[in-house]
Amino acid sequence: MKRNMDLVREILINLNEHPHGYAPDNFKVQGYSQEEVLYHCFILGEAGLIDASNTSSDNSLSPEAIPIRLTWMGHEFIENAKNENIWQQTKDAVHKIGDVSFSVWASVLAKVVEQNLGISS
Template sequence: MDLIRRILVMVGDSPVPLNATVFVDETHPFEMVAYHIDLIGQANLADTSITRMGGGMIARAEVGPLTWDGNEFLDAIRSDTIWSRVKQRVGATVGSTTIDVIKALAIKIASDMLI
């Protein structure tokens, strides 16, 4: 989920779609980044453009702009403090969960911080 958050933050701040190569680093090879961009598209968090080679491997991936759902999800998890608390809570309880649960938890944590 850290990679998905990183992608969403950068896409949310960009006026143009971003190529997967922008997110590639020592920890995140192209195949991993492209897979996560594909997941972002499947979750309807952002528009994506995926080009596959024969055999289904992803040859090119672009992401952006964010959809309405993507903007709402990013708004819920953009804060580093909230994101850290969400990861801590999920890690200490269920280990992994859905985007909807993460969004709801982030909103709850933010609400608790305000009250």
């Protein structure tokens, strides 16, 4: 399964907007299959953006995890990524060259935020 940065963003936004520090029960993201969501929660946990509980089993088609909460790094990323205009500018910049690593996504996102604040070099 290919990583989907729009889904990554949606998961982080949903966790960030939940009124409590923990993820809601029966976590879902509209427009995505449960397999996609649980796989992305698994890799977000690996990346340190969320705390997640591995729920993979022998019957799982993909690695899967349920989200527990955002980490500090998850909050840092979503604070930059939650603005739709900023996110679209970042996607436009990244898509000029194709698939890139998460660290490049985060770096480009931070640069776009700085440009919008008028503080980039």
